[in-house]
Amino acid sequence: MEKTQLPANVGALVESVGEAFPVHRAFLATAIENATDDELRRLSDYLEFCHSKGLADDYLADCYLTIVCDTVDEQVYFKEHKRYRHSTFADVAESVYHDADYMNRYMYGLAISTFLWPNHVAMVRMFRAEIPATGGGRYLEVGPGHGFLLLTAAEVGGYDELLAVDLSEASVEQTETIVRHFQPDRNVRVRKMDFLDAADLKPRSFDAVVMGEVLEHVEEPERFLRRIAELAAEDAFIFITTCINSPAVDHIYLWTTTDSLEKMIEASGLDIVKPLRLPYEGTTLAESVERELPINVAYVLRVRPEQESR
Secondary structure (H helix, E strand, O other), X not given: OXXXXXXXXXXXXXXXXXXXXXXXXXXHHHHHHHOOHHHHHHHHHHHHHHHXXXXXXXXXXXXXXXXXXXXXXXXXXXXXXXXXXXOOHHHHHHHHHOOHXXXXXXXXXXXXXXXXXXXXXXXXXXXXXXXXXXXXXXXXXXXXXXXHHHHHHHHHOOOOEEEEEEOOHHHHHHHHHHHHHHOOOOOEEEEEXXXXXXXXXXXXXXXXXXXXXXXXXXXXXXXXXXXXXXXXEEEEEEEEEEEEOOOOOOOXXXXXXXXXXXXHHHHOOEEEEEEEEEOOOOOOHHHHHHOOXXXXXXXXXXXXXXXXXX
């Protein structure tokens, strides 16, 4: 893919990561080669935003490598034990979600991975392609993390009001800051609250419900799926992403096949409109399941018609 000149700050980040972790250089070169000019521009804009907050390339490289190295450690554990290291929210809350320093590094690293990891790139591309660009209404995002899906919804979605909710103070701050920086005129609110228990989130009141990389972090993902089915309006755009056999420092719910996940989705009163099943790079979906390799998935969903009348 022919490129315009690589943005200088993207090149500087790649060089910082490569110097700290030389075996990752080939992976980064492939990621840059496969990125579109628009994706490289958006990564460059994000890095410029980070620099404006006083974050140096070395720090951002360390954030990204925190994700890489922690994931490798968890993959080794998973291969040996056939399970994730943790299985309850309490196991990871203090060491991840309530540790502001780690959570900030984790979120910056994850944000950068959305431009470099092929499966993450593919899910973002799907979201940008599928989110309705017209129609107005209310958008709800659960667990915005680093804020990039919410930012995308503010940029290309046609919603009048956008609300994001998260339990992590660090995530709320990062999300609010990035959206205000890039889309200051949009009607966006970010609140620290429990999605499951919030009484002011009314049934059938949202024209879009989005939940990116949340379900694998909770003990009872079916409760979150049923809550989505309750809050989404008739014909609402629903978009979720999660993962199969994909260990990470804060993943606690393990699906071993896409079938088991999709049965849970459908049992929660949601229909799959469009699936995206992304096996581990270089393998087929069947090979990834057989070898217990990470699989990423994204779905456009809708409320099942009989749910709408309840």
